[in-house]
Amino acid sequence: MTVAVPELFRVLDLTGVFANALLGGAVARAFRFDLVGFSVLAIVSGLGGGIIRDTLLQAGPPVALTDYRYLTVALIGAVVAFAVRFEGRGWDRVFPYVDALALGCWAAAGAQKTLGVGLGWLPAIGLGAVTAVGGGAIRDVAVGRIPTIFGGNTLYASCALIASATLVVVQAAGQPTIALIAATVVGAALCLLARRRGWMLPEEVVWRRRRRRRR
Secondary structure (H helix, E strand, O other): OOOOOHHHHHHHHHHHHHHHHHHHHHHHOOOOOOHHHHHHHHHHHHHHHHHHHHHHHHOOOOOEEEEOOHHHHHHHHHHHHHOOOOOOHHHHHHHHHHHHHHHHHHHHHHHHOOOOOOHHHHHHHHHHHHOOOOOHHHHHHHHHOOOHHHOOOOOOOHHHHHHHHHHHHHHHOOOOOHHHHHHHHHHHHHHHHHHHHHHOOOOOOEEEEEOOOOO
């Protein structure tokens, strides 16, 4: 049974909203915020990347402001995170999968929507990555932390770029539905693999001077 591209896009987009809302709630728990704090961080984390994407695309108001399902899903994520203590060994094991799923879903959705408004492959890759990491970056700034995408952790934004590129390539072959699925899987798998293997980008390049031999 085939799935219509708009329906699959909406499922992936809302899945990313819920997953990132949970992650925002986990951060709120770490800072001992109240329910308002949980809600704000969940909304920022869950909707921030998509709002940035839609604002840059200038193809109408951000979908998070016109489709109530987005805000509703983000608030449900906040309530779940508030009611369930996401901490300890159990959460440490689940967190990487939630994070990877959110990244894969949003990179695919962001790139697909960019192509859908008529922009080319390079903006699609860039805005796919922005969709995936934008909300998390705003969340980190809101709590006074340096955004994790700036370094010091395993590959993350790079995985979003590769996932977005995957969607562009597969969709160019005339398979939009497969492109959404493939990009989601590639982004999530790379994120998990990078975390497991400890893959990181270099922080700096050190040039060593050759010592001259004395005669």
